[in-house]
Amino acid sequence: EPEVTQTPSHQVTQMGQEVILRCVPISNHLYFYWYRQILGQKVEFLVSFYNNEISEKSEIFDDQFSVERPDGSNFTLKIRSTKLEDSAMYFCASSLTRGNTGELFFGEGSRLTVL
Amino acid sequence: DAKTTQPTSMDCAEGRAANLPCNHSTISGNEYVYWYRQIHSQGPQYIIHGLKNNETNEMASLIITEDRKSSTLILPHATLRDTAVYYCIVRVDGGGADGLTFGKGTHLIIQP
Numbered sequence: 330e331p332e333v334t335q336t337p338s339h340q341v342t343q344m345g346q347e348v349i350l351r352c353v354p355i356s357n358h359l360y361f362y363w364y365r366q367i368l369g370q371k372v373e374f375l376v377s378f379y380n381n382e383i384s385e386k387s388e389i390f391d392d393q394f395s396v397e398r399p400d401g402s403n404f405t406l407k408i409r410s411t412k413l414e415d416s417a418m419y420f421c422a423s424s425l426t427r428g429n430t431g432e433l434f435f436g437e438g439s440r441l442t443v444l
Numbered sequence: 445d446a447k448t449t450q451p452t453s454m455d456c457a458e459g460r461a462a463n464l465p466c467n468h469s470t471i472s473g474n475e476y477v478y479w480y481r482q483i484h485s486q487g488p489q490y491i492i493h494g495l496k497n498n499e500t501n502e503m504a505s506l507i508i509t510e511d512r513k514s515s516t517l518i519l520p521h522a523t524l525r526d527t528a529v530y531y532c533i534v535r536v537d538g539g540g541a542d543g544l545t546f547g548k549g550t551h552l553i554i555q556p
Contacts, residue, residue, distance in 0.1 A: 362543070372546040377543060438487055
């Protein structure tokens with residue numbers, strides 16, 4: 330069964346460092362998403378991406394965050410200068426279609442620890 | 445904020461049907477009810493969704509009341525691997541908002 334894969338599974342970084350989290354969505358999917366989950370809290374939407382541009386973003390997704398699809402397979406989330414509060418599990422998701430025919434498939438997540 | 449209300453936690457005996465309720469009294473006509481689950485900090489997993497008719501797939505059944513203000517997810521024969529947090533999500537149809545809004549969900553514990 331096709332799946333969304335994420336790397337790294339766990340990254341530890343120092344505050345102020347740049348971090349890039351990588352995702353390989355399901356190959357024929359067209360819509361891509363990042364979510365995060367701080368330990369013990371809710372899963373929160375960050376951003377959605379379609380046709381090489383951001384289609385929606387939440388208040389969390391400020392100027393420190395950026396997303397990119399640098400080639401035909403990878404989808405990345407960059408945090409420019411990490412803060413302690415960026416420590417969380419980051420989930421990538423993809424879907425074939427949008428709206429209510431678009432079931433989201435989530436990856437297993439990348440755990441980011443900022444020291 | 446999430447537009448749904450779910451119990452914080454529930455227990456169910458292994459092999460029995462698990463019935464998870466969800467209230468969504470402010471749901472509008474073009475909003476679907478989705479269910480996802482999250483097993484121990486793994487990525488959320490889609491279970492089922494519906495608009496107004498009852499739905500069934502290989503994982504679960506979804507029963508939506510006639511007024512659409514509440515729904516029940518049914519896992520017909522719960523196993524220990526069904527222990528997870530179950531999220532009931534209301535999602536607008538088509539265009540505009542793409543992001544799913546997760547609430548706190550129901551922590552379902554399957555007891556051996």
